[in-house]
Amino acid sequence: MPAWTPDQPMVRLSDVRKSFGEFEVLKGVSFDVKKGEVICIIGPSGSGKSTLIRCINALVPINSGSILVEGLEVNDPALDKLALRRKVGMVFQQYNLFPHKNALQNIMMAPLHVLKQDRGEVEARAHALLKKVRLEGKADAYPGELSGGQQQRVAIARSLAMRPDLMLFDEVTAALDPETVKEVLVTIRELAQEGMTCILVTHEMGFAREIADHVYFTDHGIIVEHGPPAELLDNPREERTRAFLEQVL
Amino acid sequence: MKTGTPGKTTDLPVLLDVAQIAPKNIRLPRLRLWHGVALFGAVLLFSSIAGAQTGPAEASPIAVIFKWMPLLLRGFLFNLLLSVLSMALGTILGVPLGLMQLSNLRTLRACAWAFTQFFRNAPWLVLLFFAMYLVPYQFELGGVIVPFPDWVKAVIGFALPVMANVAEIVRGAVQSLPGGQWEAAESLAFTRRQTMWMIILPQCLQRMLPPWMNVYSIITMSTVLASIVGINEMLTLTAQVHNAEGGRPDLLAPLYGFALLCFFIYCYPINLWTVRLERRFHVKS
Numbered sequence: 001m002p003a004w005t006p007d008q009p010m011v012r013l014s015d016v017r018k019s020f021g022e023f024e025v026l027k028g029v030s031f032d033v034k035k036g037e038v039i040c041i042i043g044p045s046g047s048g049k050s051t052l053i054r055c056i057n058a059l060v061p062i063n064s065g066s067i068l069v070e071g072l073e074v075n076d077p078a079l080d081k082l083a084l085r086r087k088v089g090m091v092f093q094q095y096n097l098f099p100h101k102n103a104l105q106n107i108m109m110a111p112l113h114v115l116k117q118d119r120g121e122v123e124a125r126a127h128a129l130l131k132k133v134r135l136e137g138k139a140d141a142y143p144g145e146l147s148g149g150q151q152q153r154v155a156i157a158r159s160l161a162m163r164p165d166l167m168l169f170d171e172v173t174a175a176l177d178p179e180t181v182k183e184v185l186v187t188i189r190e191l192a193q194e195g196m197t198c199i200l201v202t203h204e205m206g207f208a209r210e211i212a213d214h215v216y217f218t219d220h221g222i223i224v225e226h227g228p229p230a231e232l233l234d235n236p237r238e239e240r241t242r243a244f245l246e247q248v249l
Numbered sequence: 250m251k252t253g254t255p256g257k258t259t260d261l262p263v264l265l266d267v268a269q270i271a272p273k274n275i276r277l278p279r280l281r282l283w284h285g286v287a288l289f290g291a292v293l294l295f296s297s298i299a300g301a302q303t304g305p306a307e308a309s310p311i312a313v314i315f316k317w318m319p320l321l322l323r324g325f326l327f328n329l330l331l332s333v334l335s336m337a338l339g340t341i342l343g344v345p346l347g348l349m350q351l352s353n354l355r356t357l358r359a360c361a362w363a364f365t366q367f368f369r370n371a372p373w374l375v376l377l378f379f380a381m382y383l384v385p386y387q388f389e390l391g392g393v394i395v396p397f398p399d400w401v402k403a404v405i406g407f408a409l410p411v412m413a414n415v416a417e418i419v420r421g422a423v424q425s426l427p428g429g430q431w432e433a434a435e436s437l438a439f440t441r442r443q444t445m446w447m448i449i450l451p452q453c454l455q456r457m458l459p460p461w462m463n464v465y466s467i468i469t470m471s472t473v474l475a476s477i478v479g480i481n482e483m484l485t486l487t488a489q490v491h492n493a494e495g496g497r498p499d500l501l502a503p504l505y506g507f508a509l510l511c512f513f514i515y516c517y518p519i520n521l522w523t524v525r526l527e528r529r530f531h532v533k534s
Contacts, residue, residue, distance in 0.1 A: 057436055085438035096433035100451050110437040113447065155433075162437060 004071030016065035027221035040208035043218035089159030095151040097143040104139040129157035149180025169200040310503035324483035332469040339411025347419025368413035380406030422453035
């Protein structure tokens with residue numbers, strides 16, 4: 001396989017199919033994500049968005065098709081999952097911080113034990129990341145002592161500590177109180193502006209419009225249509241997209 | 250669609266969401282030490298009434314108990330020794346067995362499951378007999394002969410059901426953790442082993458402690474089964490004391506009542522503590 005170079009798509013999905021038992025969740029999904037691009041996936045619940053994003057870092061194995069991440073074939077039994085996951089960070093709807101560790105330890109754990117990096121350097125980076133997500137004073141706080149928005153920002157910092165090339169965001173604001181949604185979105189926007197490649201599953205249409213380079217609308221396991229946010233959100237071509245947007249906007 | 254929910258969580262009631270099984274705000278009556286003393290006093294009272302009918306020439310039940318108390322208490326200590334050792338051995342064997350049930354390897358998982366179910370669903374007395382009569386009385390290890398006295402065999406016999414129950418506690422606790430913890434660890438490129446030891450098990454310790462203490466309290470009370478296979482623990486000694494005192498019927502209740510009281514005083518605080526821990530952990534989570 002030729003080595004991946006930054007001018008090629010960072011992520012390339014080709015005809016990805018996935019079934020849970022009888023139920024086919026993804027029925028042939030294809031798209032490309034270029035380096036530095038921000039794409040948003042929107043669509044009704046149960047349309048396969050979360051599964052799609054989980055396939056990209058091999059949390060969910062796919063049945064057929066191909067997913068290339070920086071030239072690494074994800075749908076390969078011999079895949080080095082750990083190598084893949086070092087390139088790909090992920091943030092979850094339920095934050096999933098480790099409740100027995102404080103914010104700083106949450107951030108430091110993976111670089112220390114997975115990447116085996118030097119403790120002093122990792123700690124300095126963790127403090128810098130906390131500052132970046134505006135939680136300087138919360139290094140010693142345990143997840144249970146933080147608000148949802150704060151936990152989610154720690155989770156973002158935890159992912160970034162691995163220095164990923166690609167970030168996946170799975171409905172990261174869906175479980176948050178409305179007043180804390182904004183602080184998380186600000187953090188993601190800054191990341192996007194710094195050139196991080198991001199794939200977001202989101203219900204925040206306004207946010208998708210603002211930061212996405214490209215929006216994909218999925219329903220029943222296929223990409224119904226896609227395009228630049230202004231085009232897709234304002235002038236959807238498909239009836240299904242229109243019906244969905246009318247419901248959520 | 251969410252993929253995070255792992256299949257079955259647990260069949261241990263203590264690990265289920267407490268709110269699901271226990272209606273809130275039920276106040277259990279708090280037993281205090283004086284309840285036990287009152288119970289013992291009542292036993293003595295009834296037995297002294299019985300004693301009054303047998304004639305004045307014999308020692309009173311209280312005097313008999315006092316006379317034999319050092320022996321009986323030594324017997325009780327032996328019960329405690331059996332319970333501690335079998336709990337320790339059972340835990341040492343049970344934790345790996347529980348982890349094997351969570352293995353990625355299907356065969357290993359199936360074997361560990363079958364092994365656990367076999368020992369969990371066998372009567373404890375049968376397991377005790379099994380250990381007493383099937384374990385050799387000595388064991389040769391590289392030219393050194395390691396003797397297996399009866400009490401060691403009894404420890405093995407009690408450790409078997411403890412092992413199976415501890416294995417279930419470990420499995421249940423691990424599976425009761427939200428799947429998101431595994432996903433988060435996986436997405437950070439932790440290996441399965443790292444995830445288990447650094448992320449999952451530390452969180453499970455808390456959940457495992459109350460049911461583990463429960464098993465301990467039950468095994469402590471079950472150590473009297475050893476009297477059936479002729480080990481000189483408290484119940485055996487109580488019977489011997491009764492015989493030595495001429496088998497007087499009026500001594501039955503006080504002597505066995507004393508044994509009851511000893512176990513009660515030891516086990517009841519453990520249960521109280523268990524309930525308190527359960528409550529505290531539940532509030533926290």
